Amino acid sequence: MITVYGFAPSGNCHKVRLLLEQVGRDYRWVEKRSDDGSTRTAEMLAKNPNGKVPFIELDDGRVLAESNAILHWIAEGTSFLPVDPWQKAQALSWMFFEQYSHEPYIAVARFICGWTPIDSPRRADLPRLRERSHQALAVMERHLSAHAWFTGDQYGIADIALFAYTCVADHGGVSLENYPAIRDWLARIAQTPGFVPMPEPDAAAAALIAQSN
Amino acid sequence: MITVYGFAPSGNCHKVRLLLEQVGRDYRWVEKRSDDGSTRTAEMLAKNPNGKVPFIELDDGRVLAESNAILHWIAEGTSFLPVDPWQKAQALSWMFFEQYSHEPYIAVARFICGWTPIDSPRRADLPRLRERSHQALAVMERHLSAHAWFTGDQYGIADIALFAYTCVADHGGVSLENYPAIRDWLARIAQTPGFVPMPEPDAAAAALIAQSN
Incomplete structure (x- = not known):
């Protein structure tokens, strides 16, 4: 277990x-x-x-x-991780991109909006975090304009890694309006077998998010 | 090639x-x-x-x-990456630690010191970056107090990933004085076959580093 x-x-x-x-x-x-x-x-x-x-x-x-x-x-040993070393490395490349160029902006903007007080000094960081969030989304949009998934030709762990915070980017004030390929990809992921959605923020966080955006 | x-x-x-x-x-x-x-x-x-x-x-x-x-x-296929899936995952864990909890502080402090003007407003970030750098080093010191390497029982890619900026932490004003296990580990890496040292910063960067610390 x-x-x-x-x-x-x-x-x-x-x-x-x-x-x-x-x-x-x-x-x-x-x-x-x-x-x-x-x-x-x-x-x-x-x-x-x-x-x-x-x-x-x-x-x-x-x-x-x-x-x-x-x-x-x-x-390991499932269809979620490619066997081919080059494709596996590409999946890892997107996962390192996620942790270095995506999560520190999109996830942190969301955390500040939903889980810090409305007068937190950290909120001064939001404009910069949102700008960098859009840079990461632009890189993803470019890839998804020519590919269905981030891992070779099927859904896998690079998609899961990037899905996690992209699907709630709006909580941090980062709109997906200008990223049609990303929105289509999010919708495809929601249709994969066994999919479970992100839990909703609790009432306190939801209220802070509503006040922040 | x-x-x-x-x-x-x-x-x-x-x-x-x-x-x-x-x-x-x-x-x-x-x-x-x-x-x-x-x-x-x-x-x-x-x-x-x-x-x-x-x-x-x-x-x-x-x-x-x-x-x-x-x-x-x-x-892949060399002694630098463990074959055992659990050990391979541990190596990746340290590499994600490096990109999320280590590099954004130790490498960024170094970059600001050596590659931005002496009056750059980014220098106001240095105290916070140095504090977080020491948090990452403390996690490494704790591991290295009980293990020779970050990847199972031999030198591998997790060591290389963490070596890169740890060995030049002092360029960013982050002293290794209080981390004896880290200093011993850096010395062990310098003795591995085929080792090549980090190139020295050029004269302009070296001068800025000297003025910064």
Whole structure:
């Protein structure tokens, strides 16, 4: 059995749930908020010294952290990870793009809008974060204008990694209006077998998001 | 033949050179500065729409971007990438840690110190970047206090990924004085077969670094 430590509305955590559902693996979900220090208690730091979620724990106590590394491990031997080394490297390339050029802008803008006070000084960062978010989306739109998926010719873990925060970009004030190929790709993903949607933010976060945009 | 497009003093680019040297693969290096727009010309954007280096190009024109994805591709079938899926996932976990929790602080502090004017407004970010750099180093120190390498029981691509900017952390004003296990690990890497050191910054960058710290 795999135990997932995660915060339900986090895209990084949802990636893991989505793939586990789609490959049909049993798992147990342990909810840990990442906005109130719950991921940095002594017990949690003993499991993941970087103090973040998601991470997974096996029955023998072994731990694996970093959402995209977890996706790679779960996907080994399934159709979600290409066998061909070049295609596998392309999938990883998009996953590193996601963590370096996409998530730090789109996910952080969303977090600031929904999970920080309306007068947080971090909100001064939003214009820059939104500008960089659109740069990442433009790179994705260009790829999706010529390809159905990010991983070779079928849906896979690079799509899951990029789906997680793209599908809720509007929570951070980043509109997908000018990205028709991205919107079509999101719709295709929602039709894949075993798909589960991102959980909605709770009422407090939803109210902050509504006030922010 | 592999063509590497890279900026010599960039740690992300040096990763690729170091592994190519250590596995003994032939390659051609095309120098492209990343601080003057050379990576964002129309010709370069046609190859890598994300406008960054490093990326590699094969003789048939295929391109692979993102330093750690390139490492993974080059390392396939060599001792630098574990075969065991769990160990391979652990290597990837450290590589995603590097790109999300390490490089955006240690490499960016170094870039600001060496490659922006001494009166750049970006220098106001340095205290925060240095604080986060030390958080990443503390996670590495904890691991290296109990393990010789980041990839199972031998030197591999996770070590190369983390080596690149750790070995020049002091350029950004981030001292390794309090991390003896990290310093021992850097020394072990410098003794591995085929090792090539990070190129020194040019005179202009060296002068800015000296003024910054």
